[in-house]
Amino acid sequence: MADFNLTALLSLLPQPTLETLYMTFASTVLAVLLGFPLGAYLYCSAPTGLVPKPLVYTVLSRIVNLFRSLPFIILMILIFPLSRMIVGTSIGPTAAIIPLSIAAAPFVARIAESALSEVDPGVLTAARSMGSTTMQIIRKVLIPEALPSLVSGLALTIINLIGYSAMAGAIGGGGLGDLAIRYGYHRFRMDVTIAAVIIILILVEAVQLTGTTVSRRLLAKR
Numbered sequence: 001m002a003d004f005n006l007t008a009l010l011s012l013l014p015q016p017t018l019e020t021l022y023m024t025f026a027s028t029v030l031a032v033l034l035g036f037p038l039g040a041y042l043y044c045s046a047p048t049g050l051v052p053k054p055l056v057y058t059v060l061s062r063i064v065n066l067f068r069s070l071p072f073i074i075l076m077i078l079i080f081p082l083s084r085m086i087v088g089t090s091i092g093p094t095a096a097i098i099p100l101s102i103a104a105a106p107f108v109a110r111i112a113e114s115a116l117s118e119v120d121p122g123v124l125t126a127a128r129s130m131g132s133t134t135m136q137i138i139r140k141v142l143i144p145e146a147l148p149s150l151v152s153g154l155a156l157t158i159i160n161l162i163g164y165s166a167m168a169g170a171i172g173g174g175g176l177g178d179l180a181i182r183y184g185y186h187r188f189r190m191d192v193t194i195a196a197v198i199i200i201l202i203l204v205e206a207v208q209l210t211g212t213t214v215s216r217r218l219l220a221k222r
Contacts, residue, residue, distance in 0.1 A: 009195060012179060016151050017199055019093040022174035022205075023165045027100035028158050035105035038064070039112025040087040042140060046113075050124070067106040072164050075103050076171060096173035100164055102159055111153030148218040155211025159204050166200060177201055 042060055045053040067075075076099040080090040083098040119142055125142045143150070167175020176196040184193030 009191060012183060012192060013195060013199065014115075016169075016174070016176045016179040016196070020162065020200075020203070023078055023093045023100060023168065023173070024158060024161045025163055025173055026206075027097045027104060027165075028154070030097065030101035031104035031108050031157060031161070032154070034101065035108025036112045039104065039109035040142075041114065042113045043142075044114040044134065044138070046117075050137060051222050064106040064109050067102070068110070070101070070103075071121050073171065075099055076168060076173075091172040091175040094166040096165065096175075097149060099170065100161055103164055104161055107155055107160060108153070111157065112150065115149035115153055117143050118149055119145045147192045148215045151215045151218060152211055153177050155207050158211075162200060162203055162207070166196075 001064060010195050038060070042057060042064070044050045045182070047054050047057065049057075068076075076096070079099040082089045083095040089095050101207040123141055123145060124137060129136045132140070147221070165173065165175050166177035166180070168175075169175045170181050172178070176199055180193045180196040183189050184196060196202055
C-alpha cells in the first residue's frame with residue numbers, strides 16, 4: 001500500500017469539496033422553496049393558526065412526519081427514478097440534489113412552523129385590528145418577527161444537508177462522502193478519510209458560526 005504525500009492528498013480535496021458545497025447550497029435553496037410555504041401553511045391551518053383547518057393540518061402534519069422519519073439512504077434510493085427523470089441520471093452531485101431537497105423540505109417546514117409559532121400573539125392581534133389580510137400578516141409581521149429563529153433554523157438545515165450529502169456519496173452522489181468511501185475506505189487510506197472528515201467539520205462549524213452571528217444581529221435590531 002503506497003503512501004500519499006501531502007501534495008497528492010491535497011490534490012484530491014478541492015473537487016469533492018466543491019461538489020459538497022454545490023449539493024448542499026443548491027438543495028438548501030430548493031428545500032426552502034418547498035418547505036417554507038408548507039411550514040407557513042401548517043402554521044396558518046393549525047387549530048390555533050390564522051385560518052384554522054384542523055383536518056387539513058392533521059393530514060399535512062402526518063405526511064411531513066412520514067417523510068422526516070424515512071432514513072435518507074432509503075429515501076434517496078426511492079427517489080432515484082425521479083432524479084433520473086428530472087436530470088437524466090441518478091448518479092453524481094446534480095442527481096443527489098433532488099433527494100437532498102426532498103429530504104430537507106419537511107425539516108424546513110417544521111422549522112418554519114415552529115419559528116412562526118413563537119411570534120407574540122399580541123402583534124398578530126394588532127395587525128388584524130388594522131385590517132391586515134392573512135398574506136399581509138405573514139409577509140409584514142410573521143416573517144420579520146420570526147426571522148432570527150428562521151435564520152438559526154436555516155443554519156441547522158444546511159448542517160443536516162452537509163451530513164446528508166456525505167451519505168449520498170456512499171451511493172454515487174459524489175462529494176466528500178464519495179471521496180472518503182472510494183479513497184479512504186476501499187483503498188484503506190485513513191489519511192484521506194480523516195481529511196474529508198476535517199473539511200466536513202470545518203464546513204459545519206462555519207455554517208453554525210455564521211447562522212448564530214446573523215441571528216444575534218437580527219435579534220439586536222428588533
